[in-house]
Amino acid sequence: MKFCIRNPQKRAPRLGILKNIEGRTNIEIETPVVLLHTQGGHIPHVTHEVFKLVSKEPQILQIPLVSMHNFQETMEYYNGTISEFIGNKDSLTCLTLQDPSNLTKQGHHVKEKVPIWTKNGKVLYDSEMYMNIVESFKPDMYYLLSDGDTNKTSAPKRISKAVEHTIIFNNQCLERHKKSNILKKAFVMAPIAGGYCLKSREKCIQAILKNTNELGGFLIDGLHNNGPEVEFLPFEEVRDVVEYVIKSVPQEKLCSVQGCWNPVNVLKLVQQGIDMFDTSYCRILTERSAAMIFPIDNTEEADSFEINLRQSKYVDDFTPIMFSCQCLACSKYSRGYIHHLLTVQELLAPVLIMIHNIHHYLRFFKKIRECIQNNTLSDLENRISEQYKNHQEKVLSAKTEEEPRRTYPRNDVGDVE
Amino acid sequence: MTSFSAKHKPLPLVFNVLSECRTTKARVGKMVLPHGQVDTPVFMPVGTQGTLKGMLPEQLEKLGLQIMLANTYHLGTRPGPDVLKKAGGLHKFMNWNGALLTDSGGFQMVSLLKLAEITEEGVKFQSLNQQKAEVMLTPEHSIEIQNAIGADIIMQTTRWLDRCLKSHANPETQSIFPIVQGTLYEDLRVISANDHIKRDVNGYAIGGLSGGESKDDFWKVVHLCTDILPKDKPRYLMGVGFAVDLVVCCALGVDMFDCVFPTRTARFGCALIMTGQVNLKKKKYAKDFNPIDKDCTCNTCQKYTRAYLHGVVTSYPIACHLLTEHNLAFQLRLMKMIRDSIHENTFPKFVADFMLNLHPDKDYPTWIQNSLKAVNIELL
Numbered sequence: 001m002k003f004c005i006r007n008p009q010k011r012a013p014r015l016g017i018l019k020n021i022e023g024r025t026n027i028e029i030e031t032p033v034v035l036l037h038t039q040g041g042h043i044p045h046v047t048h049e050v051f052k053l054v055s056k057e058p059q060i061l062q063i064p065l066v067s068m069h070n071f072q073e074t075m076e077y078y079n080g081t082i083s084e085f086i087g088n089k090d091s092l093t094c095l096t097l098q099d100p101s102n103l104t105k106q107g108h109h110v111k112e113k114v115p116i117w118t119k120n121g122k123v124l125y126d127s128e129m130y131m132n133i134v135e136s137f138k139p140d141m142y143y144l145l146s147d148g149d150t151n152k153t154s155a156p157k158r159i160s161k162a163v164e165h166t167i168i169f170n171n172q173c174l175e176r177h178k179k180s181n182i183l184k185k186a187f188v189m190a191p192i193a194g195g196y197c198l199k200s201r202e203k204c205i206q207a208i209l210k211n212t213n214e215l216g217g218f219l220i221d222g223l224h225n226n227g228p229e230v231e232f233l234p235f236e237e238v239r240d241v242v243e244y245v246i247k248s249v250p251q252e253k254l255c256s257v258q259g260c261w262n263p264v265n266v267l268k269l270v271q272q273g274i275d276m277f278d279t280s281y282c283r284i285l286t287e288r289s290a291a292m293i294f295p296i297d298n299t300e301e302a303d304s305f306e307i308n309l310r311q312s313k314y315v316d317d318f319t320p321i322m323f324s325c326q327c328l329a330c331s332k333y334s335r336g337y338i339h340h341l342l343t344v345q346e347l348l349a350p351v352l353i354m355i356h357n358i359h360h361y362l363r364f365f366k367k368i369r370e371c372i373q374n375n376t377l378s379d380l381e382n383r384i385s386e387q388y389k390n391h392q393e394k395v396l397s398a399k400t401e402e403e404p405r406r407t408y409p410r411n412d413v414g415d416v417e
Numbered sequence: 418m419t420s421f422s423a424k425h426k427p428l429p430l431v432f433n434v435l436s437e438c439r440t441t442k443a444r445v446g447k448m449v450l451p452h453g454q455v456d457t458p459v460f461m462p463v464g465t466q467g468t469l470k471g472m473l474p475e476q477l478e479k480l481g482l483q484i485m486l487a488n489t490y491h492l493g494t495r496p497g498p499d500v501l502k503k504a505g506g507l508h509k510f511m512n513w514n515g516a517l518l519t520d521s522g523g524f525q526m527v528s529l530l531k532l533a534e535i536t537e538e539g540v541k542f543q544s545l546n547q548q549k550a551e552v553m554l555t556p557e558h559s560i561e562i563q564n565a566i567g568a569d570i571i572m573q574t575t576r577w578l579d580r581c582l583k584s585h586a587n588p589e590t591q592s593i594f595p596i597v598q599g600t601l602y603e604d605l606r607v608i609s610a611n612d613h614i615k616r617d618v619n620g621y622a623i624g625g626l627s628g629g630e631s632k633d634d635f636w637k638v639v640h641l642c643t644d645i646l647p648k649d650k651p652r653y654l655m656g657v658g659f660a661v662d663l664v665v666c667c668a669l670g671v672d673m674f675d676c677v678f679p680t681r682t683a684r685f686g687c688a689l690i691m692t693g694q695v696n697l698k699k700k701k702y703a704k705d706f707n708p709i710d711k712d713c714t715c716n717t718c719q720k721y722t723r724a725y726l727h728g729v730v731t732s733y734p735i736a737c738h739l740l741t742e743h744n745l746a747f748q749l750r751l752m753k754m755i756r757d758s759i760h761e762n763t764f765p766k767f768v769a770d771f772m773l774n775l776h777p778d779k780d781y782p783t784w785i786q787n788s789l790k791a792v793n794i795e796l797l
């Protein structure tokens with residue numbers, strides 16, 4: 001797999017293509033791209049069969065290792081790739097360590113090991129164990145192991161540990177990668193740690209740049225600890241770090257972030273030059289029974305940024321989630337029906353909401369690429385920022401009258417008991 | 418053979434028997450309903466609240482599902498008849514274009530509400546909604562809800578049948594099936610069945626047999642009822658859906674079945690196969706790279722191994738969707754095998770093979786031996 005920039009004369013925002021994909025030379029993926037966030041090998045609530053009703057275009061599935069760790073031993077005995085194993089051999093896969101939709105528990109670090117929190121508790125991964133699983137999964141893309149356990153409030157000691165660990169992991173994993181026949185064609189990306197300290201970021205980047213030939217791209221890691229709170233991260237907080245990393249890594253490499261960034265921050269990150277995101281934002285919305293309806297085209301009309309279908313006003317609203325949306329949920333089902341499914345706690349409610357949210361988010365990314373092409377990304381950003389701001393104000397003022405904003409008692413909302 | 422009696426008056430149900438088994442009482446039929454045709458014997462999965470365990474109607478159509486069941490009591494509580502009426506009926510509300518059948522609402526009252534008070538006037542019970550209001554479900558109210566739901570076939574108990582037939586608002590689009598009751602008292606069943614066949618209805622339900630009665634009693638009652646009920650109308654055995662029961666009761670002449678079991682068991686990680694069940698939670702499937710059933714053509718069996726399913730069951734809702742799809746495909750495939758063998762006049766052999774497959778040691782339970790003997794099937 002190869003990453004090519006289509007408008008190299010400009011650092012950001014930019015358009016790119018992932019092509020020459022092993023065994024799928026007929027497929028090209030355009031960037032900025034959004035990976036389909038999965039858990040246990042599926043988009044939450046949406047089977048691969050149902051996803052075919054949402055989109056037939058080629059997609060990259062983001063496979064968080066933490067949700068697949070229980071298959072570690074099974075995969076040693078399995079001959080195929082992870083995409084075959086999860087029942088979707090036509091899709092591309094990108095293996096990553098943590099699940100961006102769930103808050104990652106902090107701490108519990110051990111020298112040269114990184115903790116992940118599986119459904120059966122803590123598991124410590126070192127470079128060897130990690131690369132064993134990468135080899136057995138045979139993903140199309142993967143990230144090297146990293147210590148991304150930092151956020152805005154991290155102490156300097158934690159940040160320097162994260163950098164130190166990440167440099168060791170990067171080197172160990174790359175050594176192994178170079179020797180691996182199975183992973184010869186895999187697209188490798190290096191996470192860059194260092195929290196909000198530019199000096200630490202610099203240290204991490206300098207160490208990684210020695211291996212730049214082996215790398216297809218980078219991940220700006222350690223900006224947050226994942227989970228629903230990322231939606232409300234003020235962009236001003238992350239701007240300097242993102243700007244610094246993008247400026248410091250080779251231009252021709254793919255640059256990615258992970259997490260539930262809201263659409264406004266996605267646009268700001270694209271403006272900075274980020275090429276790759278994920279759909280974990282769709283999951284956190286779906287888990288709170290919300291559907292995004294912000295207008296993507298300027299011909300579209302919408303009564304809000306997002307709607308919460310649990311609200312009783314939708315009980316006899318037989319209109320679709322969004323009139324201008326062509327998705328399966330909007331073309332065949334009403335807000336009233338989804339409201340009913342939510343009130344009786346039926347499994348189909350999150351299925352329909354997720355179908356719409358994913359469809360809407362994919363359409364949003366398509367629009368982003370179109371706007372970069374037409375030089376109108378700032379217009380889109382202004383429009384969506386305005387709508388988002390109005391929505392947040394409405395939410396804040398309603399907060400006192402209505403039920404408080406849903407909080408997350410656990411970080412595995414929506415999982416079956 | 419039933420024929421259209423009046424040219425301008427559409428019938429809500431036309432039932433034709435297409436083939437009859439020469440040995441047993443089994444038959445293959447075609448039921449024409451306002452929302453499509455249904456091949457009988459048929460298994461109807463239960464979509465209690467206007468949805469079937471996370472499955473999209475698009476998926477159900479692809480599986481070949483022709484009819485499903487919805488529960489009057491639940492839908493009458495939420496979303497309630499007013500919303501259903503405004504939505505234009507349950508078909509439109511849930512985007513299901515196939516046929517629908519609703520129960521009388523009476524069964525839930527008995528099973529869910531121990532405190533229900535049954536009087537001649539109706540059933541008094543605590544509503545399921547948060548207000549905990551006491552609600553009186555009169556037969557007229559039950560029929561009003563069922564009219565609002567708009568199912569192709571609706572159910573009613575004998576006690577209130579005449580009151581229901583009188584208040585039925587849609588006789589041209591909805592058929593009422595009376596329920597033959599009388600638990601295990603043969604004389605009561607005979608009285609109930611004989612009472613029903615005098616009435617002008619399009620089919621009959623046999624109720625009260627999905628509880629804890631012994632299998633020896635169970636098959637005798639079914640056998641008795643199908644002997645009395647007219648041959649030219651469909652017979653629906655309520656709440657029965659285990660594979661072995663379906664095979665035996667088809668031999669006894671039943672045309673329609675429903676059961677929550679196949680969809681409920683999927684939720685707990687159990688997949689149905691011809692010889693019983695595969696409990697995918699078991700550790701032994703962790704490295705089993707076979708499909709649930711190599712003879713099954715469902716999407717789950719085409720794309721997923723037992724090892725994968727083992728790792729996701731009870732962890733993610735999609736596992737429930739995948740197993741539900743397989744279990745529905747299994748029930749539909751079993752019914753098709755039954756219909757095909759009746760058509761081809763090989764049904765007795767199909768039944769004998771099925772039972773041998775299930776009991777390779779030939780230690781057949783007595784109720785299976787006796788019930789099949791009653792319809793002239795010799796086990797292998």
Ligand SMILES: [Zn+2]
Nearest residue numbers: 325327330356
């Ligand atoms: Zn939509």
Ligand SMILES: [Zn+2]
Nearest residue numbers: 713715718743
């Ligand atoms: Zn199957």
